[in-house]
Amino acid sequence: MPLVVIIPTRDEAENIARAVSSVIGAVAAVVVVDSHSTDDTVKIAEELGAQVVPYAWDGRYPKKKQWCLDQVRTDIPWVLFLDGDETASAELLAELRERFAAGPPAEAAFDVRLGYWFGGRRLRHGHTIVKRALLDRTRCRFPEPADLDAPGMGEQEGHYQPLAEPVGRLRATIEHEDLDPVRTWFDRHNRYSDWEAWLELNPAVREDIRRAKTRQGQLFHRAPFKPLVSFLYAYVLRRGFLDGRAGLDYALAMTFYRWQIGMKTRELRRGGR
Template identity: 35%
Template sequence: MALDLTIAIPVRNEEQNLPKCLKAIGSDLARHVVVIDSGSTDRTAEIARFYGAEVVDFVWDGKFPKKRNWYLRNYTPATKWVMFLDADEILTEAFKTELREKLEGNSDCLGYWLRYTVYFLGKQNKGGYFLHKLALFQVGAGEYERIDEDQWSRLDMEIHEHPVIEGKVGMIRSKIDHQDIRGINYYVTKHNEYSSWEAARFLKLKNDSKATGRWSWKQRLKYGLMRTPWLGPAYFLGSFVLMGGFRDGTRGFAFSILKLAYFTQIYLKIRELESAGSAEIKPVEKSHLV
């Protein structure tokens, strides 16, 4: 029987990734599958309906809430659980088996951290980066942290905001496959936008004791290095050495170099914002990101 679960997939122009994502979910895993679409101009909505998913249209006004919180507030799922899944994330059989065990069991958890494989240049990485997100939780147990943007980015979905859950949180250890097939050009464009958002977010929140008090030790370490040029090199060493990126050879080295570039961009954009006395970086034109 289907789990008492809604799977929500935020999208924009995802006709390449979405079919594989929806096929992997299947027809008997969740009571409800919904695709939250930001005005796609390709076949995304058509594909979603073909696989039996509901399509909800989202238009961002540049303020809080963004896409996931907007959905939770305006289309509150009627199921006990909600799981947010990206279109390039593929549910494995091992994950679905463990998901059933957790949600049908007697656990007292209000949410679960999910773990993901990482693919780069068409192959699964053996090391280099450990991706995990708190993307599964009980409806009403919390929502994604609030960051008021006032249009200082064009990213209409929560990027590195985490859900704030007041209660016990567990982990599903079986991994979801993260397989974005849109290539390096998309990867670089995406991280250019993300780095602008990270820089502006850091300057907005650095003196907010309530927000910083919720940071994990990893976030504290990351944000402690934000104003230094060592942020990029630290992430390179962490990716290539500590997290085993060297096991992927030249692919792993290139992946770690891109991590260095991304975090160096954040440092430089913080410096640029501070010099300008502003928390506004001009966003990349015509964002194609969800």
């Protein structure tokens, strides 16, 4: 298919083989853009046939994904982004073949739902994550909010989507299954909550970012009592309880994440660090 799959990485040795293997041979190119991994990420990716491009952030915009759009295999307009712990499902590859069979799509980008795994189980219910992962780089660009002084994200774009018009939606999923210990999930979200709390004290930046979120993200962005709303929405309204213990664990983890943001925001307002 006339696509380049770009996989931004840093220390993804546990996951990278599955990510690369899910797309190698099905698309025109697979490129791993690596931020100086200290494990075997690069070695594994190269052995599986992926091209590896080193990346070092200079502390300014563009950040990592936009840099990829600007610099990596620019001869191929269409890009599918996968994280190092994600794989393209067979259904997704079949849908992409169908979409590109008659030439490039009219849409500038496509949102893709994640098939999310937590606690060793694929969640069928509860909170659903949607990513704008398939892009025509000639018609898309990540926003550049004034958050370079914010903690938590570093080289990564924050929790917002690339700007594009029009945007479609794919039926199939990207499978998100992180094989690293669950503590790494909490480590990441601890950093992310630093960024989210900083945004609460910078409402102009927060509003810029709200506009670059999915419709679901924009609605939740304005919701009061976010920890409680998060749990009731995911576990009750979206029937996360049907996923058993994993559904409860994930709903509680996301509720704790929202609680962290609130606690850190209140601390910052009191003048803490």
